[in-house]
Amino acid sequence: MITPHLLLLALTSAPLTPSPAAQGAPLPAADDPVPPGKHFVFANHYGLSFGLNAAPSGELTLFFGHAMPARAHGARRWAIGYQPTFTVGGADRYLAGMFTQRHHLMALSHGGLHPRLHLAFGGGLVIFNGVDIPARWRPSVAEAEGQLGYLFGRHRARRRVVGVVGLKLRLGWNAASLEKAPVPMLGGFLGLVLR
Amino acid sequence: MEVLATHPRWTRNRAQAAAPTNRPDMPRSRPTPRRACFVLSAALLLTTGEARAISSGCELTAQEGANVRSPLGLARQPIATDAHPWFYGRCAAPEQPFDCALIAEDAGDVVPVSLNDLAQICEDDALRLLRLAPARPLLPDRFYTLECASTPILSEWLYFSDDPVGVQTRPSLAPSLPPPPLAGLGAILRRQDDTGCCTDDPLRTELQLPLDAPELDAFLADGGALEVRFARGGDPWIYIEDFVLPWVEGDIVVTPVAGNSVRGAPFTITEGTIREELIYIPCQIGRGRGALGYWLALPLLWLLWGTRRRRGGAA
Numbered sequence: 001m002i003t004p005h006l007l008l009l010a011l012t013s014a015p016l017t018p019s020p021a022a023q024g025a026p027l028p029a030a031d032d033p034v035p036p037g038k039h040f041v042f043a044n045h046y047g048l049s050f051g052l053n054a055a056p057s058g059e060l061t062l063f064f065g066h067a068m069p070a071r072a073h074g075a076r077r078w079a080i081g082y083q084p085t086f087t088v089g090g091a092d093r094y095l096a097g098m099f100t101q102r103h104h105l106m107a108l109s110h111g112g113l114h115p116r117l118h119l120a121f122g123g124g125l126v127i128f129n130g131v132d133i134p135a136r137w138r139p140s141v142a143e144a145e146g147q148l149g150y151l152f153g154r155h156r157a158r159r160r161v162v163g164v165v166g167l168k169l170r171l172g173w174n175a176a177s178l179e180k181a182p183v184p185m186l187g188g189f190l191g192l193v194l195r
Numbered sequence: 196m197e198v199l200a201t202h203p204r205w206t207r208n209r210a211q212a213a214a215p216t217n218r219p220d221m222p223r224s225r226p227t228p229r230r231a232c233f234v235l236s237a238a239l240l241l242t243t244g245e246a247r248a249i250s251s252g253c254e255l256t257a258q259e260g261a262n263v264r265s266p267l268g269l270a271r272q273p274i275a276t277d278a279h280p281w282f283y284g285r286c287a288a289p290e291q292p293f294d295c296a297l298i299a300e301d302a303g304d305v306v307p308v309s310l311n312d313l314a315q316i317c318e319d320d321a322l323r324l325l326r327l328a329p330a331r332p333l334l335p336d337r338f339y340t341l342e343c344a345s346t347p348i349l350s351e352w353l354y355f356s357d358d359p360v361g362v363q364t365r366p367s368l369a370p371s372l373p374p375p376p377l378a379g380l381g382a383i384l385r386r387q388d389d390t391g392c393c394t395d396d397p398l399r400t401e402l403q404l405p406l407d408a409p410e411l412d413a414f415l416a417d418g419g420a421l422e423v424r425f426a427r428g429g430d431p432w433i434y435i436e437d438f439v440l441p442w443v444e445g446d447i448v449v450t451p452v453a454g455n456s457v458r459g460a461p462f463t464i465t466e467g468t469i470r471e472e473l474i475y476i477p478c479q480i481g482r483g484r485g486a487l488g489y490w491l492a493l494p495l496l497w498l499l500w501g502t503r504r505r506r507g508g509a510a
Contacts, residue, residue: 053477093477096390130390138390174475177389177397181473 033160034067034077034111034195041065041079041108042194047168049091049187057089057100059187063120065108067195076112077195080105083122091185094177096130096138103127104145110195116156118149118164118193126172143172143182151193165190266362266418266454267327267341273365274418276332278454279311280362281420281433284325284350286317291347297329297339297362304334308341310348311456317347323430324422325350326456336366372417374451374459379405382447382464386475398471400440402449411451418454423447426466 043063050056065081085102092100106122126141149166156162170185266280274280293313297306310316311326325348333339340361381403389397402423404411415421421434426445434440434449445466451459 052474090477093388093475094390095388128390177386177475179386179397179474180471183474 032073032111033156033158034070035160036070036073037067038069039067040194041067041081043083043108043164043191045164045189045191047187047189047191049087049089049168049170049185051091051093051185052183053090053093055090057087057091057187059085059087059189061085061189061191063106063108063193065106074112076109079108081108082106083120083124091187092126092128092141093183094128094140094174096128096136097126097140098131099129101127101129102143102145106145108147108193110151110193116151118147118151118166120147120149121145128176138176140176141172141174143170145170147189149189160195162193162195163191164193267360272416272418273336273363275371275454276335276364276368277370278333278362278364278418279326279328279456281324281326282350283322284348285320285322286347287320287349288347289317291345293343293347294345295327295341295343297327297333298342299334299337299339302334302337304337304339306330306333306339313347321430324433328456332368333362333364335364335368338363371454371457372414372419373457374419374453375408375410375414376460377411377421377449377451377462379408380449380462380464382469384442384469384471386472388475388477396442397475398442400443400447400469402434402440402447414451414453420452422450422452422458424450 041063042065043061045059045061045063047059047061048056049059061083062085063081063083065079067077067079070077083102083104083106085100085104087100087102088098090098092098102124103126104122104124106120109119110117121144123142123144125139126143128138128140130136130138145168147166147168149164151162151164153159153162166189168187168189170187171182172185173179173182265282266274266278267282293310295308295310297308298304307330308327309330311328316323316325327341338361383401383403384398385401386397387399389395402421422431423434423440424431425443425447427443431450432440447464447469448461449464450461453459
């Protein structure tokens with residue numbers, strides 16, 4: 001028996017249709033876990049970097065950034081921020097570079113045409129802390145850094161926090177030692193990004 | 196919401212509108228970072244195999260260390276009977292006379308020695324290159340020890356060495372080889388670690404001898420040496436084999452000095468011909484060939500592992 005309640009339900013329910021994404025249309029903004037406006041962005045990587053030395057360096061990288069507002073739904077998002085990196089090892093070649101601090105201004109990006117592509121680039125200063133205790137601070141290297149990563153995570157479509165794995169490439173000029181050419185450094189990293 | 200999403204302002208182009216998304220029911224995105232990682236790793240693996248040692252590592256750059264190469268020691272090869280052995284020392288007690296002799300106890304031979312330019316040496320207490328001048332030629336195939344009744348000279352190596360200080364003469368009576376004419380010498384400024392193990396200088400000077408110079412090789416093997424003076428002045432440095440010289444700017448004047456102190460014609464390496472290494476590469480990189488390449492193999496393993504796992508999941 002068709003009751004008025006069932007009739008009302010049948011009239012107000014939408015018919016079964018393919019999803020907008022399957023039709024080629026972009027997803028509604030509500031599906032994007034990243035807020036469209038300005039917000040805090042954070043990243044934490046752990047990695048190994050390799051320079052012109054047999055001994056690599058272990059790294060701890062943080063990123064404290066500020067997201068730019070979305071220009072359009074589905075467009076690539078950018079965040080500008082400060083990235084400190086703490087390095088232990090031989091990748092910086094010099095003995096005083098066994099312990100270093102890196103202070104970079106970075107632009108971090110994700111989303112858009114390739115949603116799983118993590119990009120970051122920027123530059124800054126490297127301070128050699130040496131092996132002495134107490135450490136002496138020696139600003140030594142001016143360098144540029146680029147990161148190419150892959151966002152992963154089972155719940156990445158719903159959550160702001162995703163995993164990231166990737167490579168980083170640095171070009172650093174050791175001005176304190178009067179070097180005449182920039183030196184590359186290649187590294188891999190694994191960590192988290194709060195988008 | 197549907198209207199907003201398809202509005203031209205919100206979709207920059209058709210490609211973006213049809214782009215894959217993070218939705219589980221959508222096709223997977225193309226693994227662009229994975230491909231880039233693979234290409235970069237493979238390229239670096241190929242190039243790092245060509246790495247060669249550029250620096251010989253940390254070596255002595257102070258003149259105090261020069262005595263380890265002095266003829267005054269058991270480790271040195273035998274010298275000619277007319278040789279004037281050299282060493283580094285400083286005039287610490289100018290009021291004392293120099294009263295020394297080379298003594299071969301088994302032959303009962305005592306040869307008084309003097310010190311070249313003693314008055315000039317004792318003008319200050321700086322470390323200088325000193326040459327002993329025996330009063331007459333030594334006997335062949337003997338070991339002479341240096342013994343002093345009094346001396347103004349202080350040389351750390353002479354006083355703190357565990358080995359007896361002396362020289363071994365060659366079996367033959369052949370005199371020291373005369374200094375050859377120098378040609379084809381060059382210099383390069385090598386990089387070094389300026390923050391720890393060696394000195395505060397980022398550069399050191401390395402003389403480059405001509406590769407095919409048998410006359411010069413024989414001269415150096417005979418006990419001859421190359422004295423190096425820098426345009427900035429200062430005392431000469433002695434060059435034997437690959438001894439490290441300090442970082443200098445300006446011309447470098449090299450003079451061959453025979454074992455018996457006979458000096459040859461100087462050769463000037465002009466400043467414009469002195470090359471300089473652009474960057475510092477630590478000594479470790481040349482010890483294990485391709486060591487860096489092995490590290491770079493890790494991303495490749497990750498790629499291989501990830502690809503297999505994905506294929507296995509798809510199957």
